[in-house]
Structure formats: structure tokens, C-alpha cells
Amino acid sequence: xxxxxxxxxxxxxxxxxxxxxxxxxxIMLVIVSFWDYNAFSIIPDFIWDNYEFLLxxxxxWQAYTKTLFYAVTSWALTLLIGFTVAYYMAFxxxxxxxxxxxxxxxxxxxxxxxIIRMISWIPLLGRNGLVNQTLQTLGLTDHPLEFLLYxxxxxxxxxxxxxxxxMVVPIFNxxxxxxxxxxxxxxxxxATPWQVITHVIxxxxxxxxxxxxxxxxxLVMGDFITVRLMSGGLSASxxxxxxxxxxxxxxxxxxxxxxxxxxxxxxxxxxxFRFANIRKDL
Amino acid sequence: MQNSNKRPKxxxxxxxxxxxxxxxxxxxxxxxxxxxxxxPSGGLTFPMxxxxxxxxxxxxxxxxxxxxxxxxxxxxxxxxxxxxxxxVISLSAGMAFRKKFKGSGVLFYLTITSLVIPSILxxxxxxxxxxxxxxxxxxxxxAFGAHLTWTLPFGLLIMFAVFNRFDKSYEAAAIDMCATPxxxxxxxxxxxxxxxxxxxxxxxxxxxxxxxxxTIMTSGSKNTLPLEIxxxxxxxxxxVLYALGTLTTFISFVAIVGTLVALxxxxxxxxxxxxxxx
Numbered sequence: 001x002x003x004x005x006x007x008x009x010x011x012x013x014x015x016x017x018x019x020x021x022x023x024x025x026x027i028m029l030v031i032v033s034f035w036d037y038n039a040f041s042i043i044p045d046f047i048w049d050n051y052e053f054l055l056x057x058x059x060x061w062q063a064y065t066k067t068l069f070y071a072v073t074s075w076a077l078t079l080l081i082g083f084t085v086a087y088y089m090a091f092x093x094x095x096x097x098x099x100x101x102x103x104x105x106x107x108x109x110x111x112x113x114x115i116i117r118m119i120s121w122i123p124l125l126g127r128n129g130l131v132n133q134t135l136q137t138l139g140l141t142d143h144p145l146e147f148l149l150y151x152x153x154x155x156x157x158x159x160x161x162x163x164x165x166x167m168v169v170p171i172f173n174x175x176x177x178x179x180x181x182x183x184x185x186x187x188x189x190x191a192t193p194w195q196v197i198t199h200v201i202x203x204x205x206x207x208x209x210x211x212x213x214x215x216x217x218x219l220v221m222g223d224f225i226t227v228r229l230m231s232g233g234l235s236a237s238x239x240x241x242x243x244x245x246x247x248x249x250x251x252x253x254x255x256x257x258x259x260x261x262x263x264x265x266x267x268x269x270x271x272x273f274r275f276a277n278i279r280k281d282l
Numbered sequence: 283m284q285n286s287n288k289r290p291k292x293x294x295x296x297x298x299x300x301x302x303x304x305x306x307x308x309x310x311x312x313x314x315x316x317x318x319x320x321x322p323s324g325g326l327t328f329p330m331x332x333x334x335x336x337x338x339x340x341x342x343x344x345x346x347x348x349x350x351x352x353x354x355x356x357x358x359x360x361x362x363x364x365x366x367x368x369x370v371i372s373l374s375a376g377m378a379f380r381k382k383f384k385g386s387g388v389l390f391y392l393t394i395t396s397l398v399i400p401s402i403l404x405x406x407x408x409x410x411x412x413x414x415x416x417x418x419x420x421x422x423x424x425a426f427g428a429h430l431t432w433t434l435p436f437g438l439l440i441m442f443a444v445f446n447r448f449d450k451s452y453e454a455a456a457i458d459m460c461a462t463p464x465x466x467x468x469x470x471x472x473x474x475x476x477x478x479x480x481x482x483x484x485x486x487x488x489x490x491x492x493x494x495x496x497t498i499m500t501s502g503s504k505n506t507l508p509l510e511i512x513x514x515x516x517x518x519x520x521x522v523l524y525a526l527g528t529l530t531t532f533i534s535f536v537a538i539v540g541t542l543v544a545l546x547x548x549x550x551x552x553x554x555x556x557x558x559x560x
Binding site: 003004006008009010011013014015017018020023024025026028084085087088089092102106108109114115116120121124126130133161164214215221223224225229239242243246251255258261262265266269 | 310313370379383384488508523
């Protein structure tokens with residue numbers, strides 16, 4: 001009994017923060033999404049207009065299509081890279097020391113500013129950037145390639161650059177907990193290296209893959225700054241639409257967009273959660 | 283495969299892949315690092331037009347690029363406050379989750395939700411809430427809370443991972459020796475999990491120091507550094523942007539390396555002490 005009371009006391013700060021800065025603001029979003037607004041202020045009301053406008057506008061559907069495209073492409077690429085890198089660190093590096101060093105090498109860039117990491121692509125991919133200069137010097141093209149910067153290509157590239165680590169870490173974590181005897185057993189039973197990967201390693205790193213997927217999906221779905229910066233304002237994702245409405249002070253419309261996005265993301269996560277038990281897998 | 287001393291062909295292929303991955307991660311940042319030392323007439327791309335600290339000096343001229351010093355100070359202070367709060371609150375909550383209490387499942391999933399909710403929604407929600415309550419949003423108030431909704435889930439997840447592997451017999455031994463719960467925490471639990479706590483703190487600091495989306499609607503009239511940088515990306519077209527980028531990356535880097543070195547020294551020191559006592 002005293003134990004339980006102490007637990008409540010210990011968990012109180014977390015609970016308060018989540019209540020004040022997560023639950024109540026989310027409720028506020030839902031309420032405001034039904035409000036009316038004009039050019040100067042938002043007006044308490046109960047109208048469905050915000051949702052009606054949102055769901056019947058072709059712009060919304062285009063934005064959702066685009067966002068899903070970014071999410072799926074970035075997910076596929078980060079998964080491929082993340083799995084390969086994690087596999088290399090977990091199974092091909094022999095000492096804990098080399099594993100730690102490689103792990104740190106991969107983690108450090110993640111700890112610096114995302115916006116800076118996006119800007120860093122400009123001198124490489126721009127019209128007069130390093131990539132175009134090199135290609136022209138080598139004689140591979142005679143004019144600068146325009147698709148490198150401010151395009152879907154640069155948006156996806158930036159996402160992969162920013163978030164591949166969110167795949168590496170959980171997959172590496174679950175791979176490190178695979179009993180090495182299972183691999184030996186598979187090899188003894190005559191499995192080829194490829195069969196070991198597909199029949200033993202991939203099924204056993206499923207939870208890491210799922211957690212990485214949840215991260216990449218939700219980060220890309222809710223993003224507005226990468227899309228805005230890297231597409232040069234040429235492309236609109238769901239996040240960009242919400243952000244534009246915020247800057248125009250159309251808060252109820254932004255709130256309706258936000259609630260719809262939240263519902264979409266939660267639905268995806270509910271599906272993904274069937275593949276992993278986060279609390280048990282840590 | 284792993285047992286033979288001869289490396290399989292795939293090893294070399296994968297090593298090359300890993301090296302490329304690292305180049306991919308670091309290459310762009312190194313590029314702007316080099317370009318930030320452009321001469322006064324240099325532009326945003328290569329070739330280098332001379333070599334100087336010109337753009338770094340420009341950075342500290344107040345009117346040229348807004349309030350860089352002020353936003354840096356605010357971001358550092360906010361990062362420190364978030365760091366300390368994240369460590370204390372995650373540790374406390376992590377301890378609580380080791381026991382059974384009503385509502386633990388709900389609170390756990392609420393915290394996970396906080397992690398996966400798009401940042402801009404949190405920002406918008408808090409902004410609207412403060413707006414309706416007629417409270418002025420501030421970087422040390424609403425933005426602080428907004429950052430905690432992002433750092434606490436990470437902190438809690440790390441605490442879960444730590445306590446899942448924690449050997450309870452150390453605590454039991456301490457209690458058998460008549461230690462109070464506070465003494466057990468102070469002299470047994472905290473020293474054992476200190477590296478992870480430092481990790482949580484480092485994580486909390488850097489996440490907050492770089493957080494843009496959760497700050498945009500919550501920081502009120504005073505900018506934090508990421509907001510300042512974002513403003514610059516749309517207005518500034520000189521290498522001063524790269525100077526800013528390089529400087530902030532450098533600060534993060536110093537924080538990370540400093541922490542790792544401190545941890546290493548602490549570990550060595552403790553090792554030395556325990557061997558001496560024997």
C-alpha cells in the first residue's frame with residue numbers, strides 16, 4: 001500500500017506534464033477545430049465547416065498523397081540502409097569496442113540541428129553545387145541537373161539523411177539480443193548466409209524494425225520544415241498546409257487539419273503496434 | 283561465418299557500405315564547415331574565395347542577422363533546464379513504473395503517444411490553450427513544457443531499458459543493511475545507472491537545443507536558436523548562415539564529446555578507487 005502511494009508520488013511530475021502539455025492541448029485542438037474564424041480572431045462556435053472544407057478540398061487530398069509518398073519512400077530507404085548498417089555493426093564487427101565506436105560515429109550527427117543538416121545539402125546539390133560541378137567536369141552532363149535541389153528528390157534525400165538513424169538504433173538493439181547460437185545452428189543445418197538473414201535475423205529483429213518504422217513514419221507524416229526547405233516551397237505536405245494556416249492565423253482550420261492528421265497517424269500506429277510490444281521489447 | 287578467421291567477401295562489401303553511410307551523414311556538414319571560412323567576397327558554393335573568419339564576425343554584429351547572442355543564450359538555458367528536469371522526472375517515473383500502480387498502462391501509452399504525435403500539433407495545441415487562457419507564451423514556460431513532452435518519452439524509454447536489466451539484489455542488500463529508501467537511491471541505484479542518466483541528460487539537452495516545431499507556437503515573442511536559424515534560411519543568402527550552422531554544430535559536438543570524456547574519466551576513477559580499496 002505504502003509502495004503504491006510512493007509510486008503515485010514518483011510518477012506525479014510525469015503525469016502533470018503529460019496532462020498540461022499533451023492531453024489538455026489536444027482536447028483544445030479538437031474543440032477549436034469546430035470554431036469559426038474571421039480575418040481578425042477566432043470565434044467559439046460549433047460548426048463542421050472546417051472539416052467540410054478540409055475533406056472536400058482537392059489540395060488536402062494532394063497533400064495527403066504527397067505526404068504518403070514521402071513517408072513510404074523514406075521508410076523503404078531508411079529501412080534498407082538502417083538494416084544493412086545495423087547488421088554490419090551487430091554481426092560483422094567482432095569487438096565491443098569497434099561496435100561502440102561505429103555506433104557513436106553514426107549517432108553523433110543526429111545530435112546536431114536538423115535545420116542545419118538540411119541547409120548543408122544546398123552547396124552540394126544546388127545549380128552550381130559540388131555535385132553538378134563534378135558531373136560537368138567529368139563530362140557526364142553538359143548542363144546543371146535541376147532535379148537535385150528543390151524537388152521531391154531532395155526532400156526524400158533530406159528525410160533519409162535525418163532519420164536513417166531512427167532505424168539503425170532500434171534494429172541494432174534488437175539484433176544485439178539475438179542469441180548467436182541460433183545463427184550457428186542455422187549454419188550447421190546447412191543454411192546459406194542469405195537464408196540465415198531471411199529466416200533467422202529478420203524475424204528476430206521484427207520489433208526493432210517496427211519501432212524504427214513507427215519513428216520514421218510519424219516524423220515524416222508530421223513534418224513541415226523539411227518539405228518546406230528542401231522543396232523550396234514547391235511542394236505541400238499535410239504539415240506544410242497546417243503550418244501555412246497557422247501563419248495566416250486561421251487557427252480553427254489548422255486545428256481541423258491537425259485533428260485529421262492525428263487520427264491518420266494514430267490509425268497507422270495502431271496497426272504497426274500489432275507487430276511489436278514496446279514495453280516488453282526494451 | 284563468424285567463427286572462421288578469414289573474413290567473408292560480404293564483410294568488405296558491408297564495410298564499404300558503412301563507410302559510405304558515414305560519409306553521407308558527415309559530408310554535407312563538413313562541406314558547410316569548410317564554406318563557412320569563405321573570404322568576404324565568397325558565396326554559398328565552391329570555389330572558395332579566399333579564407334577568413336569574416337562571416338563569424340558578421341554573425342555577432344547585432345543588426346545583420348537579428349539577435350543571435352540572445353537566442354543562443356535562451357536556447358542554452360532552456361536546454362539546461364530541460365536536461366535537468368528530464369533526468370529527474372524520468373528517473374522518478376522510471377522508479378514508479380517498477381512497482382504496480384493503477385493507471386500505469388494508461389500513463390505509459392500516453393507517454394508513447396507524446397513521442398509519436400507530430401510536433402506541430404503539440405505546438406499548435408499549447409499555443410491555442412495559452413491564447414485562450416490569456417497567458418503569454420514564453421520560452422521558459424510554455425516552450426519548456428512543450429520540449430518536455432518530447433524529451434520525457436525518450437527519457438522514460440531509456441529508464442525502462444535500464445531497469446529491465448537492473449539487478450535488484452543490490453537494492454535488497456542495501457535494505458538488509460538498514461539503508462533508508464533515500465540512501466539506497468543515493469548510494470546504490472544512482473551510481474549504478476549514472477552513465478544512463480548522463481545519456482538521458484545529454485539526449486534531453488540536444489533534443490531541446492535543436493527543437494524547432496515544438497517551439498514555433500510556444501516561445502512567445504523571444505526567439506530560440508532554431509527559430510532564429512529558420513528565419514535566417516529564408517532571409518540570409520550569405521555564408522553567415524554556414525558560420526551559424528558550423529558554430530551550433532560545434533557547440534553540440536563539444537557537449538557530446540565533453541560528456542563522453544567526463545564519463546570515461548569517472549569510470550576510470552571509480553575503477554582506480556575500487557582497486558585501491560582492495
